[in-house]
Amino acid sequence: MKDNVYKIIEITGTSATTIEDAVNKALKRAHKTIKGLSWFQVTETRGSIDKGKVQHWQVTLKVGFEIQDS
Template structure:
């Protein structure tokens, strides 16, 4: 395996469906402009509650990508 250099960025994904949906949406959107995404790390999870029901998920995600 060759040596590589990686960079990471922090983004926030949201979903009305699930935590997983928030992560997948964040990764998919970032992949539109960021090349070589290799890993993610969930750094925080938040949500909105309305009438004792979770109505929205918000997930902070760190994405790592290899520099060319």
């Protein structure tokens, strides 16, 4: 097993429905430009409010992926 190196980026996904959906929306978008996303950690769960209801969940993630050798 070789000694891999990983990069960790921070992204925020938003969703009108659930925390899980906000996370998946963020991952789906990151996956468009970065291959090999491997793991994530939720670092903040916030949201905007409209008329006493959650309008948008805003979930911030650290996401790790292996740096490929060029």
